[in-house]
Amino acid sequence: MADIGKLISTKLGWARSGRLLTGKPADPETDRLPPGQRLVKDWPVLDLGVQPEITRAAFRLEVNGAVETPLRLDWDAFMALPQTESVSDMHCVTSWSRYDNHWQGVSSAILLDLVRPLPAARHVIFHAHDGYTTNVRLDQFAEPDVVLVHTWEGSPIDRRHGGPVRILIPRLYLWKSAKWVNRIEVTTTDRPGFWERNGYHNNADPWLEERYDA
Numbered sequence: 001m002a003d004i005g006k007l008i009s010t011k012l013g014w015a016r017s018g019r020l021l022t023g024k025p026a027d028p029e030t031d032r033l034p035p036g037q038r039l040v041k042d043w044p045v046l047d048l049g050v051q052p053e054i055t056r057a058a059f060r061l062e063v064n065g066a067v068e069t070p071l072r073l074d075w076d077a078f079m080a081l082p083q084t085e086s087v088s089d090m091h092c093v094t095s096w097s098r099y100d101n102h103w104q105g106v107s108s109a110i111l112l113d114l115v116r117p118l119p120a121a122r123h124v125i126f127h128a129h130d131g132y133t134t135n136v137r138l139d140q141f142a143e144p145d146v147v148l149v150h151t152w153e154g155s156p157i158d159r160r161h162g163g164p165v166r167i168l169i170p171r172l173y174l175w176k177s178a179k180w181v182n183r184i185e186v187t188t189t190d191r192p193g194f195w196e197r198n199g200y201h202n203n204a205d206p207w208l209e210e211r212y213d214a
């Protein structure tokens with residue numbers, strides 16, 4: 001656990017010093033690589049250090065909160081939902097970006113159609129098996145490129161990367177994409193998650209360099 005404390009304090013230090021900030025926001029239409037980022041070919045692992053082993057038999061996903069029809073899915077029910085394939089880039093606030101990741105999973109839109117958020121619903125909080133939380137706006141979660149992914153490059157997403165199922169929100173920094181997700185809570189008010197309470201930006205748009213809290 002000493003290493004975990006070190007990781008968190010390192011990242012707190014980056015937030016305080018504004019590490020990687022260029023002051024030059026970019027346009028995602030013309031600049032594929034967000035400012036301050038560099039490309040990698042591998043896929044680094046980043047988390048709080050606990051990588052829970054969730055078997056398919058133990059997998060459960062709840063979608064609830066400010067919705068008309070709360071949902072609880074086991075693995076078979078999740079895999080029986082309409083499946084999507086997508087290709088997208090990942091951008092981590094620690095500076096690496098990885099292009100052209102091939103994903104398979106279930107679109108956020110499918111889940112939202114099933115649960116039907118209440119008219120007052122505005123936000124989504126992701127909860128994960130390791131205790132991690134992160135928050136986005138409901139409209140950010142509803143974007144067509146947001147997928148609950150189970151497969152990367154043709155293979156099941158391994159435990160280190162949040163398998164069997166993780167969130168993928170390609171147009172926000174990757175800390176918004178919860179690994180080992182077990183609950184998607186729809187809410188009427190915003191509630192900052194782990195990094196959002198620890199110096200990181202609430203909105204997390206990589207092209208606007210929304211790395212740290214102002």
Ligand SMILES: Nc1nc2c(c(=O)[nH]1)N[C@H]1C(S)=C(S)[C@@H](COP(=O)(O)O)O[C@H]1N2
Nearest residue numbers: 044045046047048128132161175177178179
């Ligand atoms: N459950 C959970 N999800 C998490 C994290 C975590 O600690 N726990 N870390 C976040 C952070 S800070 C990053 S950068 C990405 C890293 O995903 P990766 O390890 O698959 O690259 O996961 C995000 N999702």
Ligand SMILES: [Mo]
Nearest residue numbers: 046093094175
């Ligand atoms: Mo991160």
